Amino acid sequence: MDTSPDRAATPQTSAATSPPAQEERVWHAGKLEPMPIRELPDAPPSVHLIGPTVFLVALGVGMGESYMWPRLVLLFGPEIRWLFLIGVTLQAVVMLEMARYAMATGESIFFGAARVFKPLMWFFFVVAILVYIWPGHLSAGAAAFEEITGIPWVVTACVGLVFVGVVFSLAKVVYNMLEKALSLLIGLLVVGTAVVAAMVGSFNDLVSTITGMFAFGYIPPEAMTAAWFPVIVGSIAFAGPSGMQQMWYTLHLRDSGAGMGAHIPRIRGLRHAGEEESMPSRGFMFDTDDPAEMAKWRGWRRWVTFDALLLFWGITMLVTISFTIIAQAAARRSPDVQSLLRGEDREAALNAMADAVASAGSSVLGVIFLGFIALIGLNATLGLFDSFSRGQADMTYFFVPGARKLKMSHLYAIFLWGVIIFGILILLFGPADGPAAILDTLAFLSTFAMGAYCVTLLVVNNRMLPKPIRPRIWTNLIIGFGAFFYLGMLFYSLFRFGVVVG
Numbered sequence: 001m002d003t004s005p006d007r008a009a010t011p012q013t014s015a016a017t018s019p020p021a022q023e024e025r026v027w028h029a030g031k032l033e034p035m036p037i038r039e040l041p042d043a044p045p046s047v048h049l050i051g052p053t054v055f056l057v058a059l060g061v062g063m064g065e066s067y068m069w070p071r072l073v074l075l076f077g078p079e080i081r082w083l084f085l086i087g088v089t090l091q092a093v094v095m096l097e098m099a100r101y102a103m104a105t106g107e108s109i110f111f112g113a114a115r116v117f118k119p120l121m122w123f124f125f126v127v128a129i130l131v132y133i134w135p136g137h138l139s140a141g142a143a144a145f146e147e148i149t150g151i152p153w154v155v156t157a158c159v160g161l162v163f164v165g166v167v168f169s170l171a172k173v174v175y176n177m178l179e180k181a182l183s184l185l186i187g188l189l190v191v192g193t194a195v196v197a198a199m200v201g202s203f204n205d206l207v208s209t210i211t212g213m214f215a216f217g218y219i220p221p222e223a224m225t226a227a228w229f230p231v232i233v234g235s236i237a238f239a240g241p242s243g244m245q246q247m248w249y250t251l252h253l254r255d256s257g258a259g260m261g262a263h264i265p266r267i268r269g270l271r272h273a274g275e276e277e278s279m280p281s282r283g284f285m286f287d288t289d290d291p292a293e294m295a296k297w298r299g300w301r302r303w304v305t306f307d308a309l310l311l312f313w314g315i316t317m318l319v320t321i322s323f324t325i326i327a328q329a330a331a332r333r334s335p336d337v338q339s340l341l342r343g344e345d346r347e348a349a350l351n352a353m354a355d356a357v358a359s360a361g362s363s364v365l366g367v368i369f370l371g372f373i374a375l376i377g378l379n380a381t382l383g384l385f386d387s388f389s390r391g392q393a394d395m396t397y398f399f400v401p402g403a404r405k406l407k408m409s410h411l412y413a414i415f416l417w418g419v420i421i422f423g424i425l426i427l428l429f430g431p432a433d434g435p436a437a438i439l440d441t442l443a444f445l446s447t448f449a450m451g452a453y454c455v456t457l458l459v460v461n462n463r464m465l466p467k468p469i470r471p472r473i474w475t476n477l478i479i480g481f482g483a484f485f486y487l488g489m490l491f492y493s494l495f496r497f498g499v500v501v502g
Contacts, residue, residue, distance in 0.1 A: 024036050029115050029285075029463075029465075030114075030116060030463075032111075032115050033281055033282040035105060035283050035285040036284055036285070037284070037285055037286065037287055038284040038286065040259065040260060040286035041257070041259070042299070043296055046299070046302040046305075068231070068238050069235055069239070070324065070327035070330075070353060071231075072231070072232065073327040073328065074330065074337055074338060074352070075228070075338055076220050076222070078324055079215035079218040080212070080215075080223070081212040081213050081215075081324060082212065082213055082218060083239075084235070085213045085214070087236040087237070088240045088316055089313065090478065090481070091240040091312075092240075092309065093308075093482075094457065095249065096305060096308050097479055099249070099308075100469070101250065101460055101464070101465065102249075102251075102253040102261065103258050103259025103300050103304065104260060104285065104286070104297075104469055105260055105465075106259070106260035106261045106283035106284050107250075107282070107283035108247070108250045108251050108394050109250045109457070109460065110124060110247065110250075110394055111282075111283065111394070111398060112456075113460060114395075115460070115464050116464065120456060122395075123452070124244060124391075124395075124449065124452075124453075125395050127243075127449050128244055128388060128391060128392060131244070132384060133388075133419050133423070134423070135161060138161065138377050138378065138380075138381040138423070139157050139427070140373070141160075141374040141375070141380075141381070142157040144373035144374040145370075148367050148370050157427050160378060161423050164382060164385055165416055165420045168386060168389075168413075168416055169413060185378070185382075189372060189375060190318060192368070192372055193326075194318065194322050196357055196360075196365070197322035197326050199357070199360040200326055200356050200357050200360045201325035201326065202329075205328045205329065206321075206325060209325055209328070212324075229493055229497060230493045230497065233493050236485075236489070237450055238446075240316050242450065243446035243450065244391070244449050245383075247453055248387035248391050251390045251391060251394060252390075253304075255390075258300065258304070259300050264279070264283070279407075279408050281398070281404075288467075288468040288469055297469060323353075326356060326357065326369075327349070329353075329359075330349075330352035330353045330356040332356075333352065333359055334352040334355060337352040350370075350373065353369065385419060385420070386416075388415065388419060389412050389415040389419065390412060392411075392415045393408055393411035393415055396411050397411055447490045448486075448487070448490060450482070450486045451483050451487035452487075454479050454483035455483045458476060
């Protein structure tokens, strides 16, 4: 069998006889099962309010935006944010390239990686387990909730984990429920942080925040030390969704019915697993030689570009602007916060920002700010646990022998409740302050995974897709820069300072 992806998506013909009239047209990509040719659905209007990108926003507005970058602003000033601009812009391009494969085939990027080289896909399977089984985001949110209510964070975190599992298990269609929940939470977060920033900050804070994004080349001497360079590398990686979150986005695109994902059944909650349709053993491809199909493809690209530029890049930037303004107000209110941070007091940044918010009029405002931190923890946990379970179930279903005896919804539930039970055990019997010991490993693997998925994207999109819909040269250069950027800075930190991301 000819498995070259450069073959045209046309019927196989014999020199001696004509092909049967009903012979199916397929697209060959890699050594896995070829993709049947199907019609590409019409694209929705480009301008829209919610969609699969809400998952990336929910996952992206987390530790980086609420903790890591405000901490760097407190230490080095808002001029350091030019590195954030590079990081989040690079991620927007990555998002567009992840969407290219998912919308063209209805397959996840993990399936695309397996078409290139199966061990490459299993690498991401293992990394996901090593990085994302720890309930760090929910623990941080629960700690903020403890400051408000006095309820021990371990209790709140355990209850939160069970709550997440029950909600996903009862949902008829997991995607629909999660999109609505995260859209509400993100809306509250964006509006709330903007209002708080307007109350505690000044117009000068806003100006310095925006101009700081364009202070290209600004690197204070202290930033190039063993204490802070690894922190900066980690912060760049956490500018937006980090680790494998961009890869999981391809699964949300598929479940939303974007592009050829319309031909793939959607994952249902455990209670409704019996209603799930049979999952095909591969994705589909549309006829790239048909001008009408290519016109629809361009419509889908406009749709996802709107998502990338306005919803993802714009909302993430708006939230970080708000947190940066709050951080500058905190620096004025708590001049000792820099020395505390240099003394590795991890709580100093959030406490200083909470004090600054409270100083705007009432201690209640400080409580509200901590409430937003708790909201970020819940927000990220909903997105992460769903995405982890979805990704592991996808790889297991298609590539573990015998796994297809179960429905995708059953595998999803197994991984979901597995990560929940593990999280509860860690909270109850692990270190009292949560899994802090794995932070360095988590950050290292997250950054390494980001460099690896940039390389994977280059190979998958340029070898597994038909030529008319492959990325352009400038896109390949940006993704290649991303691979060099993440891996280069990570290994420079490792070999120059003997430490990984802090």
